Amino acid sequence: xxxxxxxxxxxxxxxxxxxxxxxxxxxxxxxxxxxxxxxxxxxxxxxxxxxxxxxxxxxxxxxxxxxxxxxxxxxxxxxxxxxxxxxxxxxxxxxxxxxxxxxxxxxxxxxxx
Numbered sequence: 001x002x003x004x005x006x007x008x009x010x011x012x013x014x015x016x017x018x019x020x021x022x023x024x025x026x027x028x029x030x031x032x033x034x035x036x037x038x039x040x041x042x043x044x045x046x047x048x049x050x051x052x053x054x055x056x057x058x059x060x061x062x063x064x065x066x067x068x069x070x071x072x073x074x075x076x077x078x079x080x081x082x083x084x085x086x087x088x089x090x091x092x093x094x095x096x097x098x099x100x101x102x103x104x105x106x107x108x109x110x111x112x113x
Contacts, residue, residue: 015039017036022062025057026051027049030060032048033048038104042089045088047084053074054072056072057087058070064099066095068093069092070092074088
């Protein structure tokens with residue numbers, strides 16, 4: 001079993017609580033959601049629709065207009081107090097931290113080696 005501290009040390013970058021509005025393209029339809037937590041490599045996204053592990057999603061950052069391709073790495077059932085379906089997503093098209101825009105770079109620390 002991995003402890004919280006060990007898991008944190010294995011991450012490539014720190015997680016930052018940051019709400020960014022996103023448009024999620026799934027099932028050929030756009031849906032509006034938002035991030036809850038962001039890091040250089042992905043995010044915890046609150047989606048209005050459920051998704052499955054391994055699903056590919058295109059997301060558009062509504063603050064910057066940039067879009068990127070993501071893979072769902074974690075999915076839970078609807079969480080009423082969060083207002084949607086929490087999805088752990090990973091950026092897979094090489095967009096990296098630039099996708100999140102300048103507000104992320106302002107609060108995020110340097111990337112870990």
